[in-house]
Amino acid sequence: MRASIALAFQRSANVSRAALYGTERDAQLPLNLAADARVPFLGYCGPRYAVGNPVLLAINSGGGADEYRERHAEDRELIPLVEAFVRANQGTRARTFEAMSRVYMQHVQTWNLKNIVTPTLEACGRTVEEVCYINLFPYRTRKNNMPSAKARYAAWENIVAPLLNELRPILLIALGKKAGRVAERFPQPTSKLFVVPRTNGDRYVCDEAKAVLEMIRNAT
Structure with missing residues (x-):
């Protein structure tokens, strides 16, 4: 299973920005x-992920x-690992996938985003090692603006959908309404969204988010 997930991630990662x-x-x-x-x-797949676990x-x-x-320390560590994984052959794919996922997973836990990721994981009863984390659009945009609608929908069809077909999560949890609006356009028959x-800067968990987290607890 892990080998097929690594292959799916690599295929998605090879869908170019252009x-x-x-x-x-x-x-x-x-x-x-x-x-x-x-x-x-693109994101990471935790080392203890099993098919059906949350994404x-x-x-x-x-x-x-x-x-x-210029690259900051995080990029100096992660970018070479991503590039090695993207160009890996069959013999090195698994090793480079695990190396990239491990470092990416560590970085996620240092971002402000952890303020929403941590309570989300707690609500699903999972650890950071048991989930996959995916960027719907995996490329940087100027001023970190929302990717264009055309690019978002192309990313879903060519990157996210193939990954979800492989991962088959029971729970698909969009972190933020921007990702959620795209996911709502493409309902998944086996996943509950x-x-x-x-919040701005992910500084705190708003009341609306707390209500959704309670629904996640009740669904697991």
Whole structure:
């Protein structure tokens, strides 16, 4: 099972930014570090993930701000691992997948996003190692803006849908209404969708999010 998940992740990670936008140089390409904006920050699959476990769905990766002119320490660690996984052959795919997933999983736990991820995991009765975390649109956008509608829907059809077919989660949990609105357009027959609202900067869990988290608890 793990080998087939790694293959599904690699196939999704090889869907290029240009394929999603339909052009090699799109209007949402960040001002600086264009090469890094073409790296697919797809997400990770926890080492204890089992088919049917929850999948957490965010909208897209950060790092596209105009003031971002050089790689920070996190990127210096993660980007080479992502690039190695994307180009891995059959013999190195599993190893590079695990290396990328391990570091990505560690990073998620240091972001402000952890303020919504942690209570979400608690609501589903899972640990960070038992879930998959996916960025619906895996590429950075200028000023971290919402990807265009065309790019979002292309990403769902070419990246997210194939992954969900492999992962078969019972719970699909969108982290934020932006990801949730796209997921609602493409209902999954085997997954129950929950949309957990996020606050600006993910500084706290709002009352609306708390209500959704309670529904998740009741569903598990």
